[in-house]
Amino acid sequence: MGALYGAARAARSRLRPFLSESRAIVPILHKIGGERSFCSHSRQNSREGAVDLGQFPPERIRNFSIIAHVDHGKSTLADRLLELTGTIKKGHGQPQYLDKLQVERERGITVKAQTATMFYRYGIKEDDAMENLSNYLLNLIDTPGHVDFSYEVSRSLAACQGVLLVVDAAQGVQAQTVANFYLAFESNLTIIPVINKIDQPTADPVRVKAQIKSLFDLDPADALLTSAKTGQGLEHVLPAVIDRIPSPPGKCDSPLRMLLLDSYYDEYKGVICHVAVVDGALRKGDKIASSATDHVYEVLDVGIMHPELTPTGVLFTGQVGYVISGMRSTKEARVGDTLYQAKSTVVPLPGFKPAKHMVFSGLYPADGSDFDALNHAIDRLTCNDAGVSVSKETSTALGMGFRYGLSVPQEYGAKVISTVPTVPYMFEYADGSKVQVQNPAALTSNPGKRVTACYEPSVIATIIFPSEYVGPVITLCSERRGEPLEYSFIDCQRVLMKYRLPLREIVVDFYNELKSITSGYASFDYEDAEYQQSDLVKLDILLNGQPVDAMATIVHNLKAQRVGRELVEKLKKFIDRQMFEITIQAAIGSKVIARETISPLRKNVLAKCYGGDVTRKRKLLEKQKEGKKRMKRVGSVDIPQEAFSELLKVSKD
Ligand SMILES: Nc1nc2c(ncn2[C@@H]2O[C@H](COP(=O)(O)OP(=O)(O)OP(=O)(O)O)[C@@H](O)[C@H]2O)c(=O)[nH]1
Numbered sequence: 001m002g003a004l005y006g007a008a009r010a011a012r013s014r015l016r017p018f019l020s021e022s023r024a025i026v027p028i029l030h031k032i033g034g035e036r037s038f039c040s041h042s043r044q045n046s047r048e049g050a051v052d053l054g055q056f057p058p059e060r061i062r063n064f065s066i067i068a069h070v071d072h073g074k075s076t077l078a079d080r081l082l083e084l085t086g087t088i089k090k091g092h093g094q095p096q097y098l099d100k101l102q103v104e105r106e107r108g109i110t111v112k113a114q115t116a117t118m119f120y121r122y123g124i125k126e127d128d129a130m131e132n133l134s135n136y137l138l139n140l141i142d143t144p145g146h147v148d149f150s151y152e153v154s155r156s157l158a159a160c161q162g163v164l165l166v167v168d169a170a171q172g173v174q175a176q177t178v179a180n181f182y183l184a185f186e187s188n189l190t191i192i193p194v195i196n197k198i199d200q201p202t203a204d205p206v207r208v209k210a211q212i213k214s215l216f217d218l219d220p221a222d223a224l225l226t227s228a229k230t231g232q233g234l235e236h237v238l239p240a241v242i243d244r245i246p247s248p249p250g251k252c253d254s255p256l257r258m259l260l261l262d263s264y265y266d267e268y269k270g271v272i273c274h275v276a277v278v279d280g281a282l283r284k285g286d287k288i289a290s291s292a293t294d295h296v297y298e299v300l301d302v303g304i305m306h307p308e309l310t311p312t313g314v315l316f317t318g319q320v321g322y323v324i325s326g327m328r329s330t331k332e333a334r335v336g337d338t339l340y341q342a343k344s345t346v347v348p349l350p351g352f353k354p355a356k357h358m359v360f361s362g363l364y365p366a367d368g369s370d371f372d373a374l375n376h377a378i379d380r381l382t383c384n385d386a387g388v389s390v391s392k393e394t395s396t397a398l399g400m401g402f403r404y405g406l407s408v409p410q411e412y413g414a415k416v417i418s419t420v421p422t423v424p425y426m427f428e429y430a431d432g433s434k435v436q437v438q439n440p441a442a443l444t445s446n447p448g449k450r451v452t453a454c455y456e457p458s459v460i461a462t463i464i465f466p467s468e469y470v471g472p473v474i475t476l477c478s479e480r481r482g483e484p485l486e487y488s489f490i491d492c493q494r495v496l497m498k499y500r501l502p503l504r505e506i507v508v509d510f511y512n513e514l515k516s517i518t519s520g521y522a523s524f525d526y527e528d529a530e531y532q533q534s535d536l537v538k539l540d541i542l543l544n545g546q547p548v549d550a551m552a553t554i555v556h557n558l559k560a561q562r563v564g565r566e567l568v569e570k571l572k573k574f575i576d577r578q579m580f581e582i583t584i585q586a587a588i589g590s591k592v593i594a595r596e597t598i599s600p601l602r603k604n605v606l607a608k609c610y611g612g613d614v615t616r617k618r619k620l621l622e623k624q625k626e627g628k629k630r631m632k633r634v635g636s637v638d639i640p641q642e643a644f645s646e647l648l649k650v651s652k653d
Contacts, residue, residue: 051304051312056137058247058318063139063159063276067184068166069174069523073196076228077166077237078116078140084234085118085138087307115141115159115261115274115320116307120238136242139320141261157183158336159261159276159320162190162245164237165212169195169203169225173211173490174523175462181216190245193218194237199227211491248278248318255344256280256288261320263333269301271327272309275339276320278349283314287342288325292334296342297325362439362550364400371400423503425554426455426531441549443538454536457503458529460485463514465522467495472517480505481556500529502556539564539593541571542585564594572596 068074082088118138141159157163163184167177184191193212195205209220224240226233250257262274275282282288286299301324303311315321327333338348365374424438430450437443461482465473467489477484477499486498501510506526514522537560541551555563564586571584577598586594 051306051310053137053304053312053314053316053319055135056316056319057252058250060134061137061139061247061318062161062241062245063141063248063318063320064162064164064241064245065141065157065160065184066164066166067157067180068196069168069171069176069180072166072168072171072174072177073228074166077164077194077196077226077234080228080231080234081140081237082116082118082307084238085120087116087118115139115305117304117310117320118306120242122239122242137319138238138241141320157187157189158259160187160189161248162192162241164192164194164241165218166194166196167208167212169198169205169208170200172204172208172494173215173464175464175525176523178215178462178464178496179525179527185216191216191218192240192244193220193223194226195223196226196228198225198232199230207491211494215490215496248276250277250279250317252280252317254279255346256282256286256339256341257346257349258282258315258323258339259349260290260333260335260337260339262335263327263330265330269309269324271324271330271333273323273325273327273333273339274305274320275315275323277315277317279317279346280341281314281316282323284311288323288339289342290332290334291338291340291348293332293337295332297327300324300326364550422554423457423507425457425536427451428453428455437554440538440552440554443552443554454534455531456534456536458500458532459503459506459526460529461499461501461506461524461526463497463499463522463524464490464494465497465518466493469518469522470495470497473497473514473522476510476513476517477501480510500532501526502532502534503528504554537588539567540587541567542583542587542592543575544583545585560588561593564588568594568596572598 066074066078079088083090116139118140120136120138121134122136123134139159163180165177165181165184167173181191193216195208197203198205205223205225209223212218212223213220222244224233224236226237228234256277257279258275258277260273260275263271266272282299282302284299284302287296288299289296301309301311302313302315302321303309304315304319304321309322312321315323323339338346340346363374363378365371422438422440424436425443426434426436427443428434428451430452433449461477463473463477474484474497477497480501482499482501482505484497484499486496488496490496511524514524535557536554537557539553539555539560540547542548551567553563568584568586575582575584575598577600579600581600582598584596584598585592
């Protein structure tokens with residue numbers, strides 16, 4: 001533990017230059033009070049509507065994010081700051097403002113980062129007669145807190161110079177607090193610890209202060225104590241942002257360079273790009289070029305999110321806002337791209353690593369005739385998120401569908417069948433070639449090509465939990481083929497463990513099981529690690545000798561027997577008896593490792609209705625027809641939808 005977090009000791013030194021709040025205010029005001037002296041922004045060009053961005057040179061700008069473990073109060077705190085600055089009305093009655101996407105509302109978590117610009121007058125009374133307040137422009141970039149979205153977190157941090165690291169005063173530091181701290185720390189950002197929810201009866205800020213000292217080497221004296229619920233302590237948050245977080249470092253006189261942070265599609269306005277202007281200025285009517293595609297666009301509209309789109313006609317160095325430039329699809333808006341003045345020469349900004357989708361599922365409409373509706377829903381989703389990865393695929397069992405690299409689109413009304421999530425495995429053949437396999441069904445046994453080695457992606461998992469659960473957590477991790485890396489106490493009650501785990505082992509049900517064995521107290525986060533060699537086999541499910549492609553999985557050899565047995569037993573329960581015998585087999589290549597038989601029905605549904613009861617006969621036939629519609633037919637065997645979803649529960653290796 002000491003070794004791992006040794007690097008964090010340096011974090012403290014970054015906070016040291018910041019003086020205590022009251023002492024820091026005066027020098028800042030002397031420097032920026034009165035007229036601007038750093039960037040000469042033309043006021044004529046900067047006005048469109050009521051907002052004049054010309055009065056905000058970089059020195060009066062702060063770009064920051066709020067990062068936290070899920071549910072520690074990021075979005076509530078963000079809302080309170082928006083209210084405090086008058087950006088939104090108090091008690092606006094909406095769900096948290098920055099959580100825009102429907103998927104976020106439904107799942108109650110923040111998925112996609114959103115930005116809001118606030119104006120804040122801040123200063124001190126230098127003497128009784130004179131009040132010296134200055135106007136600041138603060139860009140708050142909300143970040144997702146859920147375990148699956150660390151890519152989005154690091155993306156939003158690229159536009160920031162500092163973060164508020166929010167920790168629940170009762171729950172203390174959790175796994176994602178640790179992960180988010182390191183994302184911010186590695187990006188060299190100023191970190192302001194905020195201990196939130198101090199109104200709770202179980203709040204223990206003293207314990208949390210000790211944790212942030214021991215884990216992150218942050219000075220507990222620098223922590224702000226807040227309740228985003230009651231408003232207690234919130235008055236110190238924005239002054240700390242202004243005093244401690246540096247202003248954006250760009251050059252006003254250099255040619256325009258801006259970073260494309262995000263994009264979404266609006267039915268009326270087209271593609272809207274969120275951008276951070278790093279150097280120079282961007283004006284309506286400018287011609288801008290993309291480093292990634294070399295396409296040139298005219299800037300049709302430019303402005304800030306305040307919090308709705310607010311046209312300003314211009315964005316200056318250090319400012320964050322939106323641009324509409326006639327892009328037709330979000331696919332043209334490459335997140336992390338550098339946009340610059342057409343015909344100028346600039347060095348592109350570092351950008352971001354592209355999102356790596358490491359978990360894939362097949363996604364099929366439960367009723368084949370709903371394919372177009374599903375297609376439309378997926379189109380809408382990809383339009384709003386260029387990072388989602390989707391490709392069409394066809395399964396013999398399930399018809400046309402998709403291979404999907406993220407969660408199921410929530411806005412699709414009809415039922416979907418999602419196949420067992422899988423990860424991209426790597427197979428090496430005798431001729432030295434390597435093939436990545438995202439869909440187990442695609443791994444065909446080819447006698448001409450002998451597999452010589454298999455590799456699977458792994459993760460480094462961080463788990464934090466009360467020490468009495470050490471035994472069950474170790475058992476769970478070793479059942480999931482984990483390799484222990486680290487074990488330490490973060491305070492007298494809580495333990496932090498690090499494990500290397502195969503990604504495949506955590507994609508189905510790991511987190512639920514971890515929660516259940518620790519009575520809900522464990523928190524979990526993971527980062528991608530390298531591929532590891534592994535003894536993998538493809539497990540086929542056969543119905544009457546015919547493989548069901550959508551049910552194929554890749555499993556570890558040691559677990560194949562158990563998984564195969566469980567799968568066939570489960571299927572037996574879900575497949576109705578039919579007019580003929582059905583054999584269900586699990587097989588590795590040509591070797592059958594588990595087998596069940598469903599005996600045939602002796603009578604058909606009408607057999608009972610001897611005599612002339614036509615209405616009853618018709619009713620029975622209708623019922624049977626309805627039932628058939630929900631079935632997927634493989635060869636001659638009908639498989640109910642439920643069988644596919646039930647398999648998900650078994651196939652956790
Ligand atoms: N008692 C108390 N509850 C709070 C406070 N701040 C937030 N909450 C509640 O905690 C819950 C989670 O708050 P959110 O703001 O949604 O948490 P979040 O960190 O944004 O969560 P994600 O968006 O899922 O990452 C909500 O029910 C809030 O009302 C606080 O200071 N005190």
